[in-house]
Every structure is written in structure tokens, then in C-alpha cells.
Amino acid sequence: MQTIKTSPVARVKNITKEDFVKHYYKPQIPVLIENLTHDWPAFEKWNLDYIQQRAGEQVVDLYNNEPTKGKQYSAEPVMKMKLHDYMEILKTKPTDLRIFFYNILDKMPDLANDFEYPDIGLKFFKRLPVMFFGSTGSKVLPHFDMDLADLMHFHFHGKKSVMLFSPEQTKYLYKIPYAVHNLECIDLDNPDFNMYPALKNLNGLQVEMKHGDALYMPSGYWHYIKYLDGGFSMTLRAFSRRPRTFAKMLSNVFVMRHFENVMRKLKGQQWIDYKNELAIAKTHKLLKREA
Template sequence: MELDLKDIPRVKTITKEDFIKNYFKPQKPVVIEHFIEDWPAYEKWSLDYIKTIAGDKIVPLYDDRPVHHEDGFNEPHAKMKMADYIDLLKREPTKFRIFLWNALKEIPQLQKDYSYPDFGLKLMKGLPMLFFGGQDSHTFMHYDIDLANIFHFHFSGKKLCILFDQNQNKYLYKIPHSLITREDIDFSNPDFEKWPALKHAKGYKTELNHGEVLYMPEGYWHYMKYLTPGFSMSLRAIARHPKNLGKAIYNIVVMRHFDTLMRKLKGQKWIEWKNEQAFKNTQKTLGQ
């Protein structure tokens, strides 16, 4: 048995009007296959190129170890020179990933390689983020704290993307006071005996190739698995739906600080309680 996942619709290219009407307004994902061929990045951006221009930069690395109460918010698990990290990616599979790496700040010359596309949404120009991963490395299923509209541009190799909208929360073993699901679920090959509610979840999937753009609507859950070593860049636009904007403000102003406080007060017991609640809350939706 597999997850109930539809293929994300694909278009060769798209006008601003069609994007707003067919994907943004109904909040549906789409892959745009040919949209950035005029960017210098389309031809230039490869692992070797990044190694050439950013090899001496020390980069923060993350793996798939479970969250621990002593971990700070987005605190890296290791650090390495970018040149050494790219050598590692090309040499062997590794769990180490880079995420939320601010390209503007770290390597200003990269700005010359792309432009801000006009999708009809105001993109946040200070926040182009780069993400890197080794073969078979993956992110936990999560959604972004600000519930932004995300445009995910993939470079080099292939990447599996699985998405769910917020209406599927009750089936996903969502961790309370958090933005992730249970970390011990493998969404690329889930154990339905252990996680039976996942049988009822309805989502989307696609494999991204070099130069393709994935639009993820506001607050969509996303799981990313690198099928080959590669990297991506995300551009984002603020949540426009009032409910999502409200959730985003709550997450940033209240939820994040509450969770940090409870980790300090209760330690690992807080993490364990949240994991138990995720299971109990989800099983309740099945009447179990």
C-alpha cells in the first residue's frame, strides 16, 4: 500500500494571470517546467560552481536525528567548509543537509544569476534561501512557520516532493506546539500498521528536475527527499489568506517562544509528551 498522492500538475510555462487564477486563488500546487531558462543560474548553477565561488564558506549542516530538548531553534548539528561538503555530496550518500542558507548575505555575487519572477505576488526580496542535500537525505514533513507562498527552484539532479494541505492535519500525526509531524515516519515508504491514519491522508507528489519550479501554497506540508545530490532555492511571498496570516503571527509571536520555554522547564519529557500526543490525537480521528 502507498500514500494516496496525486501527481502535482505540470505546465511548460505560465502567465501571471493563469497562475493567479488556476493555482494561487484556489491554493493548488503546480510545477512550472520552463520558466528560468533566461536566468544565468539555469546554465551556471551546479555543485561545482557553488564550490568554486563559496568553497571557503563555513556552512551549517543538519541531519535527520530526532529533535532533542537542548537543540536551539534551527541550531545546526555540524559545520563544514562548503568545498568539503560538496566533495562529500559527490563522493557518497550523506544525511547532512543545508537549509535556510541566505544566498544574498553569504554569496552576494549569486544575485546576478537570477531575477525575481512576476507571478503576481510580492516576493520577499531579502529572503532567497538555498537548500542542499546528499543522496537519500530528507527533510521531516513540516510546514513553514510563516505559512508563506513558496516558489521552490531546483538545481542539479532530482528531488522527490510530497505535499499535504492543512486540511490533512488530522491524519498526519502532527506534533502539538510545533511545525512538524512525528519524525519517525518515513513518508517515502510509510509503515501503515504503525501509522494507520496515513491511509486516509490525501496529498500530492512530484519529482523535481534541474530548472523546474514548484509552487507550494500557503501552509502546505512538505517532505523533500534528494534522489541525487542537489540543491534548490526558495523565494517566498507573505501569506495572503487572513486565517493563514493569523496562524503565521501566532507561530512567530507565541508558539515558538512557548515551545522554547517548555523545553527549558520540562526538558526531554516535553518532547516525549508531544510525540505521545501526536499519536493519541491522530488516533482519535480514527475513533481509536
């Protein structure tokens, strides 16, 4: 069986601010911290039942893994559902329906009393703690965050698998132009090295997260996520202080995203097909230059 080359993410139980900044933040290296949440109320309280009881009547947008087509925006919900009913699905059966970028302060602000912003050397943007929900077996398309923030990702209720790739690996991932994801037909669990030979050059990092674990994902890191159980995660973000990264973030958020959506409305599936073909052509041209 063909597989992507990976090595384990560094793992620590506890870490000081000084060591985190020196060994992980400054060199931009991922690390999983096991005990960072153990003194939070969330560590004891947060599970699917707790969320369901507090906001079950909310109606939420749900997303799946079907590629967007035609004149759809690049990230459109496929349906809406009461949060209570969605939680029941997560607790009882697999589904590819996921909740994406659920803003805690807007949707369930009392949850902010259950966690803290860790004093670890990151200057967190406190207006945007967000949650993500998924079912057993559901997957999140490999991508990096458009705002290029440094991310601290906390998982609750069950386990999930995360595969990471540094920004230097982007050239082998068949990145789609004017987007932050790769070809949606690529399966990193069962890579087709004949059709997509650049995948053989990837060197990723792999980690399995359990309840309460915190994963540091540096700015621009790709992440491919699989839920091993129904559960949810919270991400806290710290915007980069590096001038070039900050400028690129502004370009992504205020130029690239809007250009992409305009082109989808104007050209529809023709634009999507063009970009897919261009991603393959550019990647294979690079491979020939490196050979």
C-alpha cells in the same frame, strides 16, 4: 508493500500571470512550471562546482535527520564544515548532512545577479531568497513552513522528489503540538498503517523535479522532500495577504516557536515525549469520531 496514496502535481511548461493566479494561486493548488528559469543565468551556471568555487572557504552549519533530544532546540545544527568540503561530499558519496535556510543575500550576495523574481502574481519578499543543499538519498522531515508563505521552489543540479499535502490533510499526519512537523519516527516511504492508521487516509501530491524546475507550494502545504541526486534548491517566498493566515503566521513565529524552545529548556525529553504521545492520542481520537 503499503504506500501513501498520491496523484501527480499539475505540470506546465509555461504559464501567464493571469492563468497562474486564476488556476493555482487563488484556489491554492500546487503546480510545477518547467521553463520558468530557462532564461536565467542560473539555469546555465548553477551547479555544485559553481557554488564551491564562489564560496568554498565559508564555514556553514550542517543538519541531519536525527531527532533532537532532551534540551536541544527543535532545529540545531549537528556540526560545522567548510562549504568546499561539504560540496566534495555531495559530489562523491551519500550523506544525511544538509544545509538548511542558507540566506543568499547574507552569505553569497552575487548569486542574486543570476536569478529574477518571476512576474507571476506573487508579491515576493525580496530580503529572503534561501537555499537548501542535500545529498543522494537524503530526506527532509515532512513539515510546513512556520511563516505560512506561498513558496516558489526552484531546483538545480540533479533531481529531487517532493510529496505534498494540503493543510486539510494535517489531521492525518500526526502533527506534533507547538511544531510544524509530524512524528519523526514515521516513514512516509514505508508507512506502518497498523501503528499509525490515520496515514491510510492521506491523499498527497507527488512530483519529481529536475534542474531548473519551479514548484509552487501554496501557504501551509506540507512537503516531504527526498534528494535523488546531490544538489540544491532555492526558495522565494511571498507572505500571505489573507488576514487570518497573517495572524497565524505572527503567532507561529513570535509565540509558538519561543514557547516551544522555553519548554524544551525547562522540561527536556519529558516535554518531547509528552508531545509525541499527545500527537498520537489526538489523531486516533479524531479517527474514532470520523469512523
